[in-house]
Amino acid sequence: NAGVTQTPKFQVLKTGQSMTLQCAQDMNHNSMYWYRQDPGMGLRLIYYSASEGTTDKGEVPNGYNVSRLNKREFSLRLESAAPSQTSVYFCASRLAGGLEGTQYFGPGTRLTVL
Amino acid sequence: KQEVTQIPAALSVPEGENLVLNCSFTDSAIYNLQWFRQDPGKGLTSLLLIQSSQREQTSGRLNASLDKSSGRSTLYIAASQPGDSATYLCAVRRRPNDYKLSFGAGTTVTVRA
Numbered sequence: 001n002a003g004v005t006q007t008p009k010f011q012v013l014k015t016g017q018s019m020t021l022q023c024a025q026d027m028n029h030n031s032m033y034w035y036r037q038d039p040g041m042g043l044r045l046i047y048y049s050a051s052e053g054t055t056d057k058g059e060v061p062n063g064y065n066v067s068r069l070n071k072r073e074f075s076l077r078l079e080s081a082a083p084s085q086t087s088v089y090f091c092a093s094r095l096a097g098g099l100e101g102t103q104y105f106g107p108g109t110r111l112t113v114l
Numbered sequence: 115k116q117e118v119t120q121i122p123a124a125l126s127v128p129e130g131e132n133l134v135l136n137c138s139f140t141d142s143a144i145y146n147l148q149w150f151r152q153d154p155g156k157g158l159t160s161l162l163l164i165q166s167s168q169r170e171q172t173s174g175r176l177n178a179s180l181d182k183s184s185g186r187s188t189l190y191i192a193a194s195q196p197g198d199s200a201t202y203l204c205a206v207r208r209r210p211n212d213y214k215l216s217f218g219a220g221t222t223v224t225v226r227a
Contacts, residue, residue: 004157031213042118042203042217043158050213058214090157102148103215105157 002026004106006091012112013081021076021109023091031094032074033058033103034066036087043090049074081113116141118206120218128226133191135221137204142182144206149178149189152201152220161202162189194225 004025013019025032030051035043045058049068063085065077074093078085091106117140127133137147146165150158162171162178164187170179175192191198201222205215 033213040123040219042205042219043215044217045214048213050211056213092158102160102163103158104160105150107157108155110155 004091004093004104006106006109008109009107010110012114014114015082017081018077018079019081021089022073023075023106024073025093025104026072027093027095027104028071029093029095032068033092034074034076035090035092036060037090038087046076083113085111086113087111116206116208116216118204118216118218120204120221122221123219124222126224126226127194129194129196131194133194133198133223135189135202137187137189137218139185139206141208142185143208144182145209145212147180147187147204147206150203150205152203158203196225196227199223199225
C-alpha cells in the first residue's frame with residue numbers, strides 16, 4: 001500500500017514552460033486535492049476533485065488546470081509557468097463521507113520557476 | 115472566511131520538556147479540527163482529528179483539546195524527544211462534506227538533546 005505518490009519530486013522550469021504534476025493514490029479514496037505550500041503560509045487549496053469525473057476550483061486556481069483521469073489519478077498542469085508558481089505542491093486524498101475526515105498527503109513536488 | 119493562526123511560528127525546548135502548541139480559528143462553526151506533523155522535505159502526516167462534539171483526543175504522548183466557543187485548540191506533547199522536532203500544522207473543516215481545509219502556517223518545533 002503506497003498511499004499517495006507524486007512525481008516528480010523536484011522540477012526546475014523556465015518562465016513560460018509547461019509541465020504536469022502527477023498524483024496517484026491506491027486507497028480507493030473518492031476525493032483528491034492539490035495544494036501549494038509557501039513559506040510562512042498554510043497550505044492553500046488549488047483544485048479538488050470530489051469524485052471521479054468532477055473537478056472544482058479551490059482558493060488559488062489561476063494559472064493551473066487539473067484532470068481527474070480515473071479514481072486513482074489526479075494531475076495538475078501549469079500551462080505557462082510563472083515565478084510566482086515557485087512552491088511546494090502537495091497532492092492529498094480522502095475517503096469522503098461519514099466521520100472519516102482524514103486527508104492523506106503525498107511527499108510533495110518542489111517546483112522552481114526561473 | 116476562516117482564518118487559522120498558529121503562534122508561535124517557532125519553538126525550541128530541551129528534551130524532556132512538555133510541548134504546548136496553539137491553534138486559533140476565527141469562525142467557531144467547524145465540523146472538525148486536525149493536527150498534522152510535517153518533517154523537513156516531506157508531506158503531512160495526520161496526528162489527531164477532533165470532531166466538533168469532542169473536547170479532546172489522545173494518542174500516546176499526544177493530547178489535543180478543542181474549545182469551539184473560544185476558537186482554540188491546543189496540542190500537548192508530553193516528555194518531548196529530539197524525534198518530535200518537526201513542523202506541526204492545524205487545519206479546520208467547516209462542514210462534513212466541505213472539501214476545503216483551512217490550514218494554519220504551522221509551528222516549527224526543535225527539541226534539543
